[in-house]
Amino acid sequence: MTLEQLMQVSADARDIKWEDQFLQEFSSANVSLLTPDPQTGPDGWPYLLVQTSTTGEPAQKIFEWLGTRGIGLAINPQKEYPDFVLSYGMIWNFRETGRFIQRGLEEKAQSASKLSxxxxxxxxxxxxxxxxxxxxxxxxxxxxxxxxxxxxxxxxxxxxxxxxxxxxxxxxxxxxxxxxxxxxxxxxxxxxxxxxxxxxxxxxxxxxxxx
Structure with missing residues (x-):
């Protein structure tokens, strides 16, 4: 599916396969800034707000800019719910590996551990x-x-x-x-x-x- 088609998929039908397809298509898309400066999201972290566009800046250029500034990305937040929200960790992982999320690796983040x-x-x-x-x-x-x-x-x-x-x-x-x-x-x-x-x-x- 194209990026436009993927964005038409209902929220309850957006599974892991949809996520992977969306992120792959989005990585080569163009975006327009909704605000000139990053905004604080509901989680307290800074995000650049963008909407997908046939013109505007290449998303790849935005990733490079975000990567050295510790900022995430909210995609189409003008909707009732954004199509996707990328944390800073996802942004720089894409810069380094070409992938926002690395499937097949155990996703865990422990807050404490005892090591021997x-x-x-x-x-x-x-x-x-x-x-x-x-x-x-x-x-x-x-x-x-x-x-x-x-x-x-x-x-x-x-x-x-x-x-x-x-x-x-x-x-x-x-x-x-x-x-x-x-x-x-x-x-x-x-x-x-x-x-x-x-x-x-x-x-x-x-x-x-x-x-």
Whole structure:
């Protein structure tokens, strides 16, 4: 189906197959800005508001602009419900891989976990492919806005196939456990949906590095 046909599909018929088709078609579409500046969405995050158009800017150009600014994208929000809302993590994942959502990978975002040093097969700093420098900068700016000046991270794997991005609880000021889920949910907006995120104490683990 064309993008126009996909947008005519009723909300209750928009399944995973529809999502994949829509995102594929949209990635090569043109869009027009509805507002000159990003707007705060109902979830509290900044989004650029665009509508699909036969003219306007190529969506690819918009993705490049958003990727270095930590901003998401709301597609056709002038409707009763937007056709799609892309988080910042989805935006930069597309820039790096050509895919907004990577099906087949377990989509999870954990807010807390207990890790055993004996079970760790890999621990180290993120590669530029896993966490690009411009994304790290956006995350540092987010933490700085929260008064956290030196967040520390570690990429951990128990099998060298599935990796978790660990944030040091100590570097975050040792927030109470009741706040971990909220922190994890906030951080997950900046990351691809298939990334596993954990908040964990540095005690007994390999050395963390500055974000």
């Amino acid at each position: 040093l004996e079970n760790i097969a890999h621990a180290g700093t993120p590669t530029p492919q896993y966490l690009p420098a411009y994304v790290r900068q956006i995350l540092r700016e987010f933490f700085r806005d929260q008064g956290i000046l030196n967040p520390r991270i570690l990429v951990i794997s128990e099998d060298r196939q599935n990796y978790e991005l660990a944030f040091s609880l100590e570097s975050l000021g040792n927030p109470p456990e009741k706040e971990w889920a909220g922190i994890g949910e906030a951080l997950s907006w900046f990351l691809p949906a298939h990334y596993s995120l954990i908040l964990v104490s540095e005690k007994g683990l390999p050395e963390f590095s500055a974000l």
